Amino acid sequence: MDRLKGKVAAITGGASGIGLGAVERFAAEGARVLVGDIDEAAGLALAARYGGEVAFQRCDVTEEADIAALMDAASARFGGLDVVFNNAGAGGARETLSEMTGEAWDRTQALLLRSVALGIRYAIPHLKRRGGGSIINTASIAGMQAGAGPIAYSTMKAAVIHLTRLAAAELGRDRIRVNAICPGLILTNIFTPGVPSGFADMVKAEMRQGAPEAQPIPKPGEPADIAAAALFFASDESEFVTGVHMLVDGGMFTGPRQAWDPELRGQRLREREERLAVWRAEHPDETSEAI
Template identity: 70%
Template sequence: MGRLKNKVAVITGGCSGIGLGAVEVFVAQGAKVFVGDIDDEAGAALAARFDGAVAYQHCDVMDERQIEALMSGAVARFGGLDILFNNAGAGGTPSRMEDMTGEGWDQTQNLLLRSVALGIRYAIPHMKARGGGSIVNTASIAGTQAGYGPIAYSVAKAGVIHLTRVAAADLARDRIRVNAICPGLILTNIFTPPDRVPAGMAGMVKQTMAQSAPNTQPIEKPGLPEDIAHAALFFASDESAFVTGTHLMVDGGLFVGPRNSWDPEMRAERQRLADERLAAFEAAQAK
């Protein structure tokens, strides 16, 4: 308890999913949290739920002026800014390269990469006024390898990872640390966008994902928003005072190695085939 005592945090996309998980964890650890989102009804409910510890301001991260206003709003409401969690986002355009449009590409990059850059930019003066701070960016495993997200999304998240490095270098002497988290398969609404998944199917999709987790990654449990929130807490707190410019894979071990390195059934099958080959060889030698 109290790892963020007397700290002020801004969390974008804080009304659902990973952002909401971070709000809950940060408040439990003593922070005052200023939430930016476009779901005003959920934002009002969240502020009421954490009366005094959470405040909400409408913020569409596609709008530079609203990002600037969010940072200033946190200072006006809580007296300063120590932590920024650039988390807001969505899946962006699902198009393959042969179907990509400039509009879809730009919309995705603006939502997932430009917004992070501008969040950092407008947090800087307020963090300098506090003597430093911590910025945490939500990237993705899709930014490190093909096959884990749509193309435009994956490129944007790769950009977030590199932006994290160069921003960390640029801001280090201002005592502002910048780090990123690369979530794996986390049960959030990003996999069930309302424009592509009927409302009645969303629960079924998440249930299927939860059931398939043991066959997808080494750690059998499904990834949950709080798994990412606790990683964000580490980066936000003084416990990571010697850490900057890095990205943390929070993926259930998905990238530790090929399936045969962790799946007991596959290892057993490989051993069975090896035993059969040895037996066949020995039988042939005995003739």
């Protein structure tokens, strides 16, 4: 407890999913938090749970003025700004490369990359006035490999990883740390926006069931798992850490399934022995075990 006591944080996309998990964890650790989100009803309800320690301001991160206003409001309301979690986002355009229009690319870029760059930009003067601070960006495992998300989403998340490194280099002398978190399979509604809640629940149930088949750790990720990583980056415990991206993915990025699934390894070993037995039966005069 109290790992963030005395700190002020601004969290975008804080009314649901990963952002909500971070708000709850940061508040539990003593931070005062300004939540930015387009969901006003959820944001206001969240603020009401905490009294004056958590506040809400509507923020559409595709609007530059909204981002600037969020950073200004956090500093004005709570007397400064120490931590910024650039987290807001969605799945973006779902088209393939052969289908994608420039407009679709631009919308996704504005939501997932431009928003992060502007979140950093408008946080800088406030963090400098506090003698430094921490900026945390939500990237994704999709920014590191193919097949983990739509192509536009994945491209922007890869750019967020590199932006994080560049910003860390530029801002280090101001004692501003910049790091990214790369979630894997996390139970949120990021890829089911605007669908009936029952359908979204069905998708999450499928994710929960499929998690053991996708990664070494046989459980789906929860927003609390990402919040724990964000807490480390927000706290003084990470004061010597900047420019890195932390995978929080249950081991999904460690390698293909045969690297971590004992059943699959056993199956492949049995298949090899069966092939070897067949080969020996067909070549009784051979002594080598090579096949």
